[in-house]
Amino acid sequence: MSTSTRLTGSHRLAVSTGLLLCCALCGCGNPEGGGDAEAGRIVVTGSSTIAPLMAEIAKRFESRHPGVRVDVQTGGSSRGIADARSGLADLGMASRSLKDDEAELLAFPIATDGVCLIVHADNPIEELTREQVIGIYTGTISNWQAAGGSDAPITVVNKAEGRSTLELFLAHFGLEARQIAADVVIGDNEQGIKTVAGNPHAIGYVSIGTAEHDAAAGVPIRLLSLAGVKARVSTVKSGEFPLSRTLNLVSSSPPRGLVKDLVDFARSAEVHDLIEQLSFVPLVAPEREPARQAQPGLESASATAAPY
Amino acid sequence: MPAANLPASPGKPEPPDSPYPVGAGCVCPQKARFSADMILLWCVSLCGVVSAGVVGLVLLFVLREAWPALAEIGLPRMLRDTEWYPAGEVAEGSFSLWPALAGTTAVTVLAIGLAAPCGLAWAAVQHSGLPKPLAVPQRRLMELLAGIPSVVYGFWGLTVLVPLVNAWHPPGASLFAGGLVLAIMILPTVALLAESALAGVSPEWIRGAAALGMDRWTTLWKVSFPAARSGVISAVLLAVARALGETMAVLMVSGNVARVPRSLFDPVRTLTAQIALEMGYAGEMHRSALFAGGLVLLLAVTGLVLLCEWMDGGRMSAAPSFWRRN
Numbered sequence: 001m002s003t004s005t006r007l008t009g010s011h012r013l014a015v016s017t018g019l020l021l022c023c024a025l026c027g028c029g030n031p032e033g034g035g036d037a038e039a040g041r042i043v044v045t046g047s048s049t050i051a052p053l054m055a056e057i058a059k060r061f062e063s064r065h066p067g068v069r070v071d072v073q074t075g076g077s078s079r080g081i082a083d084a085r086s087g088l089a090d091l092g093m094a095s096r097s098l099k100d101d102e103a104e105l106l107a108f109p110i111a112t113d114g115v116c117l118i119v120h121a122d123n124p125i126e127e128l129t130r131e132q133v134i135g136i137y138t139g140t141i142s143n144w145q146a147a148g149g150s151d152a153p154i155t156v157v158n159k160a161e162g163r164s165t166l167e168l169f170l171a172h173f174g175l176e177a178r179q180i181a182a183d184v185v186i187g188d189n190e191q192g193i194k195t196v197a198g199n200p201h202a203i204g205y206v207s208i209g210t211a212e213h214d215a216a217a218g219v220p221i222r223l224l225s226l227a228g229v230k231a232r233v234s235t236v237k238s239g240e241f242p243l244s245r246t247l248n249l250v251s252s253s254p255p256r257g258l259v260k261d262l263v264d265f266a267r268s269a270e271v272h273d274l275i276e277q278l279s280f281v282p283l284v285a286p287e288r289e290p291a292r293q294a295q296p297g298l299e300s301a302s303a304t305a306a307p308y
Numbered sequence: 309m310p311a312a313n314l315p316a317s318p319g320k321p322e323p324p325d326s327p328y329p330v331g332a333g334c335v336c337p338q339k340a341r342f343s344a345d346m347i348l349l350w351c352v353s354l355c356g357v358v359s360a361g362v363v364g365l366v367l368l369f370v371l372r373e374a375w376p377a378l379a380e381i382g383l384p385r386m387l388r389d390t391e392w393y394p395a396g397e398v399a400e401g402s403f404s405l406w407p408a409l410a411g412t413t414a415v416t417v418l419a420i421g422l423a424a425p426c427g428l429a430w431a432a433v434q435h436s437g438l439p440k441p442l443a444v445p446q447r448r449l450m451e452l453l454a455g456i457p458s459v460v461y462g463f464w465g466l467t468v469l470v471p472l473v474n475a476w477h478p479p480g481a482s483l484f485a486g487g488l489v490l491a492i493m494i495l496p497t498v499a500l501l502a503e504s505a506l507a508g509v510s511p512e513w514i515r516g517a518a519a520l521g522m523d524r525w526t527t528l529w530k531v532s533f534p535a536a537r538s539g540v541i542s543a544v545l546l547a548v549a550r551a552l553g554e555t556m557a558v559l560m561v562s563g564n565v566a567r568v569p570r571s572l573f574d575p576v577r578t579l580t581a582q583i584a585l586e587m588g589y590a591g592e593m594h595r596s597a598l599f600a601g602g603l604v605l606l607l608a609v610t611g612l613v614l615l616c617e618w619m620d621g622g623r624m625s626a627a628p629s630f631w632r633r634n
Contacts, residue, residue, distance in 0.1 A: 155479040160585035185564035
């Protein structure tokens with residue numbers, strides 16, 4: 001009897017030790033972020049627009065630098081900037097230019113991206129004037145008939161507060177967030193495309209790269225021309241398309257070592273095929289030394305002229 | 309009959325010096341302090357305290373993150389403002405929680421209004437002796453429904469339901485679509501929990517009812533449901549809690565416009581969708597205001613769980629305590 005009791009006892013001891021270990025492991029966790037570039041781990045966080053591209057670039061970078069791991073996480077441009085600032089990430093990704101209060105950061109443009117208006121493929125509209133777009137988004141035009149279409153109510157698809165696409169759109173059309181009378185508010189590009197594809201009377205605006213890719217894949221959407229310029233990756237590339245933005249890598253101090261290698265790699269011609277594959281537009285001639293605040297470099301890179 | 313209550317094999321009586329507690333009141337032996345039982349007990353308690361502590365830490369974290377908004381904007385202004393434009397400066401922006409609160413409430417009420425009757429009816433049918441070839445597949449289907457990830461419901465809603473609603477009453481993405489998708493999602497919670505509550509009703513009572521000549525409807529209405537009352541109410545309240553917390557599916561189908569809805573076909577934004585849509589892109593005060601919304605949600609769900617507990621008649625606190633010494 002006593003033997004059996006002891007056996008059960010040690011069994012229980014084993015169980016409790018196991019439980020203790022579990023606790024200890026849970027407690028420890030893994031101190032996240034704060035990429036240790038020297039040990040071969042680079043953390044990149046930020047814009048969900050840049051993340052898929054950055055992930056591809058990282059894959060290629062890793063294959064050329066064995067032992068290096070690049071960790072790409074999304075969370076939006078603001079997170080990219082906050083993480084680069086706090087040092088949680090080695091590099092941030094921002095799909096917009098830096099704001100005035102972010103002047104202490106360094107921006108390294110890696111590609112450009114255009115934003116275009118999309119409607120359902122069944123909608124006969126080909127192009128809208130600036131006034132019509134403003135009218136539709138502020139609610140003064142609420143039927144497609146008034147914009148040259150069929151007699152149907154317009155479903156206005158807008159982006160959520162804080163998105164860089166929204167800021168770019170508002171700035172281009174000289175609107176304010178409060179003026180927009182939206183019927184649907186969406187998060188990312190794909191959700192916007194699905195919403196418009198599912199509603200013949202909807203209008204929205206998304207990244208040209210994603211829209212052109214999806215339209216080519218048979219999703220029933222049409223990209224609207226803007227100011228007489230067709231919304232194509234090619235017109236963004238040539239700088240004709242008025243509504244475009246720069247995709248940046250952001251860092252709080254001049255990058256060194258592996259991080260510098262990664263930034264240089266992301267800006268080199270070696271990744272242009274990846275940029276094009278993801279329907280973004282490579283920069284024509286990447287600057288070697290980005291200026292502080294990088295604004296001049298940025299503007300010249302996207303020499304596009306959106307007059308705002 | 310008494311043998312059934314013994315923990316060990318029936319027929320062989322428990323040795324008098326057994327280290328195991330007998331019955332409800334724990335009889336802890338003298339050597340308990342160093343026994344394996346006590347070590348296990350301490351470890352399990354530690355785990356319990358840690359998991360409870362995590363909840364506490366979450367609450368503290370949300371409070372800390374929401375604090376700037378609560379201090380600078382203040383709850384009164386968050387309830388007095390009429391619009392939600394949090395991106396600008398504190399002075400210019402408006403930080404009303406009303407649109408999202410109204411949206412969350414409206415979607416939840418609609419969802420539970422649809423799901424509760426259906427779920428309870430399903431549980432009642434299962435309970436009142438459906439033939440096995442029907443009952444088992446039905447049950448499996450309901451369990452399958454519970455297992456489908458919410459984003460799948462959302463995707464179905466976005467690509468199938470919203471265009472249908474749009475054809476009927478534009479713009480499609482609306483309170484109606486959100487409530488409908490949410491109702492399908494919480495239906496299994498109501499149905500399965502209510503069914504297990506009904507299954508807990510003593511069969512003697514049912515037989516007694518039959519002996520008194522009650523028909524099925526009367527048995528169900530006058531015996532089973534009253535007996536399982538607390539369990540059934542818990543089922544509904546837990547489903548409400550789930551509806552309050554659901555994010556992805558609702559975000560995809562309900563339009564997310566931060567405006568108090570005026571009709572069933574207006575777009576609505578829930579607190580969860582608001583956080584999911586904007587958190588990644590929010591600046592300082594905006595982020596904090598989102599956390600304030602999260603805090604409200606956390607408190608609402610806490611309130612529901614407490615209500616649930618209370619409905620259960622405080623059964624938990626009546627449980628025998630291992631720690632009690634005699």
